[in-house]
Amino acid sequence: MEINLVSDTVTKPTPEMLRAMFNAKVGDDVFKQDPTVNELEAKVAAFFGMESALFFPSGTMANQTAIKMHTQPGEQLIADKYAHIYNYEGGGVSFNSGVSCRLLDGNRGMITAEQVQEAINPPDFYHSPLTTLVSLENTTNKGGGACYEMEDLILIKKVCVKHNLKYHLDGARLWNALVAKNQDPLQYGKLFDTISVCFSKGMGTPIGSVLVMSQKDYAKAMRIRKVFGGGMRQVGFVAAAAIYAMDHHIERLSEDHRRAKELGTALRQLTWVAKVEPVETNIVIFSVHPYIQDQHVIDKLKMKNISISSLGKGKLRMVTHLDYKEVMHTYVIEALQKLIF
Numbered sequence: 001m002e003i004n005l006v007s008d009t010v011t012k013p014t015p016e017m018l019r020a021m022f023n024a025k026v027g028d029d030v031f032k033q034d035p036t037v038n039e040l041e042a043k044v045a046a047f048f049g050m051e052s053a054l055f056f057p058s059g060t061m062a063n064q065t066a067i068k069m070h071t072q073p074g075e076q077l078i079a080d081k082y083a084h085i086y087n088y089e090g091g092g093v094s095f096n097s098g099v100s101c102r103l104l105d106g107n108r109g110m111i112t113a114e115q116v117q118e119a120i121n122p123p124d125f126y127h128s129p130l131t132t133l134v135s136l137e138n139t140t141n142k143g144g145g146a147c148y149e150m151e152d153l154i155l156i157k158k159v160c161v162k163h164n165l166k167y168h169l170d171g172a173r174l175w176n177a178l179v180a181k182n183q184d185p186l187q188y189g190k191l192f193d194t195i196s197v198c199f200s201k202g203m204g205t206p207i208g209s210v211l212v213m214s215q216k217d218y219a220k221a222m223r224i225r226k227v228f229g230g231g232m233r234q235v236g237f238v239a240a241a242a243i244y245a246m247d248h249h250i251e252r253l254s255e256d257h258r259r260a261k262e263l264g265t266a267l268r269q270l271t272w273v274a275k276v277e278p279v280e281t282n283i284v285i286f287s288v289h290p291y292i293q294d295q296h297v298i299d300k301l302k303m304k305n306i307s308i309s310s311l312g313k314g315k316l317r318m319v320t321h322l323d324y325k326e327v328m329h330t331y332v333i334e335a336l337q338k339l340i341f
Helices: 015-022 035-048 059-070 092-097 113-119 150-162 174-181 185-191 215-227 236-248 253-268 294-302 326-338
Strands: 052-056 076-080 100-104 131-137 166-171 194-198 209-213 273-276 283-288 309-312 315-319
Touching (some): 015 236, 035 209, 052 059, 059 092, 059 194, 059 215, 100 113, 166 174, 174 253, 253 273, 253 283, 253 315
Parallel strands (some): 076 100, 076 131, 166 194
Antiparallel strands (some): 052 209
């Protein structure tokens, strides 16, 4: 029994999802003639109460499209220092858009309205970059699956309105936040100019992300996606998986959250674990004592057919997901309890 807790991107389609993919009606999406893609885009837009949506092969491309859409070269966006758009998108902010990042020292990847207000460069001071965009991440990846409170998102929105800034949400794991915080997706649609959501993480599809936006921004997003090489043909086979996931895999995320919290509780009881970050959703980040090497922990678990990942500097990560079943969960907890260093 191989147990992969490296990420929630390691899942494979369920038999029911494969059946939906097999039966999908498809066309050429570059010409917007794929009926299943069109159905998915309309479904996601309606879910958030927004006007339009566009299907992408990856969350990185969706985020990079939003950034390019909202900025001009030489400008600056505001984000947390842990932001995926800065740390894990290959420098695309500067390469694709010619934009710099003002990184803030938030709490587990989350920033406040006060921090955003202080980070905005004076628009009439031409020596500094013009601030034009605020980009948030919910849940936070490097922050351990932390979720924003809706009140904090609203306060940041007020700062954006006051200073005429665009507001983007990297919602790769927004599905997890919606379930964990029992939030209304329509509230998100009212706040943000663009939202990217990923289907290949907790939702369990092979590939795919969707960017939701206004009708006004749609044509611009289409052009940018084309420039980035994101136009796809009979991609309805994959869109069908995303539709199935929206219909069947959202509420079950609570199971991933429960198991992650139980892993966190088990880790806190182990003498070789120095610290466990708060667990809100499906990501567990923990630190070991300085006398223990990260790789030593990874190797010992690998011998028990359990794969986890290292974040460096003594931090390790486990991510629960669709393919992590209860029998595996029981085995992992027992394996952790038996480890000796």
